[in-house]
Amino acid sequence: MAKATIDDVAALAGVSMKTVSRVVNKEPNVRASTRDKVQAAIAELEYRPSQSARSLAANRSYVLGLLYDNPSANYVIDVQEGALETCRRAGYDLLIHPCRHDEPSLASEVLSLVRQSRVDGLILTPPLSDIAELVEGLVAAQVPFVRLSPTENKQACPYVQTNDQEAAYDMTCQLIELGHERIGFIAGHPDHKAVAERFKGYRAALKESRIKLDKSLVVQGYNSFESGRAGAAQLLALESRPTAIFASNDDMAAGVIIEAHHRGIAIPRELSVAGFDDTPVAHQIFPSLTTVSQPIADMASKATELLIKQLKGKAVQMPAAIMSCRILVRESTGKLGK
Amino acid sequence: MAKATIDDVAALAGVSMKTVSRVVNKEPNVRASTRDKVQAAIAELEYRPSQSARSLAANRSYVLGLLYDNPSANYVIDVQEGALETCRRAGYDLLIHPCRHDEPSLASEVLSLVRQSRVDGLILTPPLSDIAELVEGLVAAQVPFVRLSPTENKQACPYVQTNDQEAAYDMTCQLIELGHERIGFIAGHPDHKAVAERFKGYRAALKESRIKLDKSLVVQGYNSFESGRAGAAQLLALESRPTAIFASNDDMAAGVIIEAHHRGIAIPRELSVAGFDDTPVAHQIFPSLTTVSQPIADMASKATELLIKQLKGKAVQMPAAIMSCRILVRESTGKLGK
DNA sequence: ATGAAAGCGCTAACAG
DNA sequence: CTGTTAGCGCTTTCAT
Numbered sequence: 145m146a147k148a149t150i151d152d153v154a155a156l157a158g159v160s161m162k163t164v165s166r167v168v169n170k171e172p173n174v175r176a177s178t179r180d181k182v183q184a185a186i187a188e189l190e191y192r193p194s195q196s197a198r199s200l201a202a203n204r205s206y207v208l209g210l211l212y213d214n215p216s217a218n219y220v221i222d223v224q225e226g227a228l229e230t231c232r233r234a235g236y237d238l239l240i241h242p243c244r245h246d247e248p249s250l251a252s253e254v255l256s257l258v259r260q261s262r263v264d265g266l267i268l269t270p271p272l273s274d275i276a277e278l279v280e281g282l283v284a285a286q287v288p289f290v291r292l293s294p295t296e297n298k299q300a301c302p303y304v305q306t307n308d309q310e311a312a313y314d315m316t317c318q319l320i321e322l323g324h325e326r327i328g329f330i331a332g333h334p335d336h337k338a339v340a341e342r343f344k345g346y347r348a349a350l351k352e353s354r355i356k357l358d359k360s361l362v363v364q365g366y367n368s369f370e371s372g373r374a375g376a377a378q379l380l381a382l383e384s385r386p387t388a389i390f391a392s393n394d395d396m397a398a399g400v401i402i403e404a405h406h407r408g409i410a411i412p413r414e415l416s417v418a419g420f421d422d423t424p425v426a427h428q429i430f431p432s433l434t435t436v437s438q439p440i441a442d443m444a445s446k447a448t449e450l451l452i453k454q455l456k457g458k459a460v461q462m463p464a465a466i467m468s469c470r471i472l473v474r475e476s477t478g479k480l481g482k
Numbered sequence: 483m484a485k486a487t488i489d490d491v492a493a494l495a496g497v498s499m500k501t502v503s504r505v506v507n508k509e510p511n512v513r514a515s516t517r518d519k520v521q522a523a524i525a526e527l528e529y530r531p532s533q534s535a536r537s538l539a540a541n542r543s544y545v546l547g548l549l550y551d552n553p554s555a556n557y558v559i560d561v562q563e564g565a566l567e568t569c570r571r572a573g574y575d576l577l578i579h580p581c582r583h584d585e586p587s588l589a590s591e592v593l594s595l596v597r598q599s600r601v602d603g604l605i606l607t608p609p610l611s612d613i614a615e616l617v618e619g620l621v622a623a624q625v626p627f628v629r630l631s632p633t634e635n636k637q638a639c640p641y642v643q644t645n646d647q648e649a650a651y652d653m654t655c656q657l658i659e660l661g662h663e664r665i666g667f668i669a670g671h672p673d674h675k676a677v678a679e680r681f682k683g684y685r686a687a688l689k690e691s692r693i694k695l696d697k698s699l700v701v702q703g704y705n706s707f708e709s710g711r712a713g714a715a716q717l718l719a720l721e722s723r724p725t726a727i728f729a730s731n732d733d734m735a736a737g738v739i740i741e742a743h744h745r746g747i748a749i750p751r752e753l754s755v756a757g758f759d760d761t762p763v764a765h766q767i768f769p770s771l772t773t774v775s776q777p778i779a780d781m782a783s784k785a786t787e788l789l790i791k792q793l794k795g796k797a798v799q800m801p802a803a804i805m806s807c808r809i810l811v812r813e814s815t816g817k818l819g820k
Numbered sequence: 821a822t823g824a825a826a827g828c829g830c831t832a833a834c835a836g
Numbered sequence: 837c838t839g840t841t842a843g844c845g846c847t848t849t850c851a852t
Contacts, residue, residue: 147597149845160823165847173821192597196543197845199534200828207577217559217762224578237600239545239575240562259485259530262575369766398766405768424555428707428736428763430743487829498839503831511837535829538844599845 148189157185168193199261207237208451209263211254211272213245215367216395218423219440223269223292226444234452239263245271245335251281258287265289265451267444271336273303290451292443293338302450304443304465308338308420311436311469312345312390315418318471319388320353322479324416327355328386330365330375330396339367342392342420361386365396372396376403380415387415387480394419394426397433401476412478422472431475438469486527495523506531537599545575546789547601549592549610551583553705554733556761557778561607561630564782572790577601583609583673589619596625603627603789605782609674611641628789630781631676640788642781642803646676646758649774649807650683650728653756656809657726658691660817662754665693666724668703668713668734677705680730680758699724703734710734714741718753725753725818732757732764735771739814750816760810769813776807 150168154161159182166174167182174182185191199205210227214220224240231238239262243250257263265288272278273291279300282289291303319327329346332339343362350357360382363375372391376399379386391397397419401411409415411431419426422437446465453463488506492499497520504512505520512520523529537543548565552558562578569576577600581588595601603626610616611629617638620627629641657665667684670677681700688695698720701713710729714737717724729735735757739749747753749769757764760775784803791801 151845161846162823162848163821166822169847175821178821190597192594194538194599194845196534196537196599197828198847200532200538200830201845201847203828203847205534217555221555221558225580228578228580237577240566240578242563242566256530259528261532261534369762395762395766402766402768424707424733425763425766428733428740429767430740489829499830500832500839501837504838507831513837516837532829535844536831538846539829539831541831541844 148191150191150193152189153182153185153191156189157182203261204264204455205261206235207239207263208448209239209241209254209257209266210269211241211243211266212269213243213272214269216393216421216423219421220269222440223267223444226441226446227267227448229441230445230448230452234448236264236452243272245275250275251278254278255281255285255287258285265455267447267451268292268294269444270294270338271333274337288451288454290447290454292447295337295341298464299462302447302454302462302464304447304450304467305338306438306443306467306469308436308438308469309341309345309348311471312342312392312420313349314345315420315434315436315471316346316349316390317353318473319390319416319418319477320349320355322388322416322477324386324388324480325355326358326361326384326386326388328361328363328376328379328389330363330372330379330389330391330400332365332392333367334364336367339392339420346390365392367393367395369395369399369402372399373403374399376400380404380407380409388418388477389415390418392420394421394423394433394435397435397476398425398429401429401431401433411476413481416477416480418477426472427474434472434474434477436469436471439467443467486529488529488531490527491520491523491529494527495520541599542602542793543599544573545577545601546786547577547579547592547595547604548607549579549581549604550607551581551610552607554731554759554761557759558607560778561605561782564779564784565605565786567779568783568786568790572786574602574790581610583613588613589616592616593619593623593625596623603793605785605789606630606632607782608632608676609671612675626789626792628785628792630785633675633679636802637800640785640792640800640802642785642788642805643676644776644781644805644807646774646776646807647679647683647686649809650680650730650758651687652683653758653772653774653809654684654687654728655691656811657728657754657756657815658687658693660726660754660815662724662726662818663693664696664699664722664724664726666699666701666714666717666727668701668710668717668727668729668738670703670730671705672702674705677730677758684728703730705731705733707733707737707740710737711741712737714738718742718745718747726756726815727753728756730758732759732761732771732773735773735814736763736767739767739769739771749814751819754815754818756815764810765812772812772815773810774807775810777805781805 273294764771
């Protein structure tokens with residue numbers, strides 16, 4: 145049996161092509177009995193509308209593009225999962241498009257994707273959310289898009305973010321309450337602003353507790369395990385070394401833990417360690433890592449919803465959603481000497 | 483400026499639409515000077531062919547579908563990366579389609595995706611590579627597809643696999659050479675045959691060294707960290723416990739390491755641990771894990787090539803590619819007492 | 821509530 | 837080597 149077309153369905157149901165189209169697209173103004181007839185014909189012929197034909201006619205692809213440049217497999221997978229969840233419910237598919245945030249041709253490459261009518265809209269994740277040229281290019285070309293965790297130019301499009309600076313603040317407060325005063329901090333990659341700005345939470349907590357910010361306790365990391373280990377090596381070699389280290393993400397925190405192991409420093413007896421993200425390594429490491437969990441899939445799912453709403457023309461203004469992080473206390477933090 | 487169409491380009495270049503089409507699709511039989519004229523017009527108008535129009539006319543979407551049901555984010559990301567690499571070079575895009583291998587409607591759901599003309603072909607990854615109903619359904623519907631690491635029904639389609647049973651054999655031999663005789667084994671998820679069959683390599687190595695297979699040393703794992711930890715708990719509680727444990731993947735090996743830490747068993751002095759896959763946790767854990775690295779992205783890239791070749795009708799028979807694993811010796815294995 | 825006609829922008833088949 | 841003619845299977849617009 146050859147693939148059935150809308151004409152075959154119309155003929156079998158004894159209606160016009162347009163009526164079948166109405167039923168398929170759940171448009172109103174179809175009598176219930178007519179709809180039933182059509183649906184029976186669809187079932188009998190196993191009719192599936194051709195996406196290419198409807199894309200061409202309607203000038204919409206029913207495909208969304210997910211853009212990312214993130215070395216964390218877990219982050220990307222969670223985003224994909226969340227985005228797909230909403231896509232499926234709404235009848236969209238998802239095209240993935242990893243790219244390089246430092247590629248000069250990034251904006252034109254992405255615009256080309258849209259101009260080929262491949263995707264109806266885009267989802268941007270950090271650090272792409274903060275690439276001004278890309279964001280401005282999309283706005284100028286009137287491409288519908290949403291962003292996850294943008295830190296700048298927030299009126300450009302709908303977005304979803306977490307209160308992660310607040311979580312970094314809370315985490316730092318917890319360490320202070322445990323009695324720590326010399327708290328090392330490993331900052332996130334400067335290009336990755338959402339991570340980099342977790343530093344603000346750390347700083348605010350110290351300030352509130354009237355602990356002077358000691359610049360020798362703050363080292364630059366680059367989100368990788370290796371950079372975390374290197375940062376830890378620097379901090380732990382200090383004459384008066386910190387009693388706690390807060391890394392801006394789990395990979396770097398894992399690096400801190402390994403470096404401490406290799407130096408024979410006991411965690412948490414001699415050093416508390418905290419991370420951020422709750423990646424799998426956080427509980428696969430010894431001791432398990434105190435960290436912050438972000439609802440990444442939920443953020444992506446919500447962002448995709450905002451995008452689809454925008455595509456349907458329902459959005460007059462640019463909505464935004466803020467979601468909450470959760471601190472997970474595990475084995476790697478505690479009072480000194482315990 | 484409205485989006486330029488092929489007619490606009492043809493008009494500007496002073497040729498027919500068909501000639502533009504030839505240039506765009508790099509077909510032969512176009513005079514160089516004509517091609518140049520056309521390309522100049524394309525550049526001037528910033529013409530990008532509409533994918534929907536060409537899909538409809540040519541009955542091809544230039545999109546491939548990637549099917550997976552794998553809890554390992556790293557595996558999936560590597561597969562995506564490899565597949566995309568080939569896709570880009572060949573002018574294809576990639577649609578991702580996670581699904582559940584135990585879902586009864588899996589085959590019909592996937593066939594529906596193809597019938598909507600969304601994808602021209604499919605890439606199946608473990609454990610989907612071994613879902614007979616899906617594989618047979620695709621063959622029956624004459625859908626072009628390729629598989630990664632299939633263990634059954636190998637003539638059904640082109641495929642790519644590694645010599646991982648051989649690698650498991652080599653790893654076991656290495657442990658034996660280090661003096662281990664009581665080597666525990668944590669088997670992979672039974673639904674995930676490619677992983678499960680690593681056991682064969684372990685068994686073969688023991689046999690060759692005339693070490694009797696002790697069934698109490700083989701426990702069933704399910705590929706997860708937790709199942710690895712549970713398996714290790716069982717093995718390490720044995721009266722005569724193993725001096726080495728080989729887990730069928732890194733997540734389970736990480737579970738072994740954590741369980742050993744909690745029991746105060748020193749690695750590798752009292753227990754050697756080996757894993758499989760070389761996921762990030764393998765070097766983010768203490769001690770770092772001896773493991774096997776598979777060229778996952780390369781496999782996916784190669785598989786995608788085979789698929790595209792098949793789409794172009796170039797493949798008469800079903801080709802297969804076998805790639806090599808590499809053993810990475812790290813800190814977690816050694817001689818007893820060292 | 822339903823239908824008829826006119827494309828969407830391209831490729832395929834054939835003609836020259 | 838290049839052009840002409842027909843669709844691909846839908847949605848849209850406008851009738852009825």
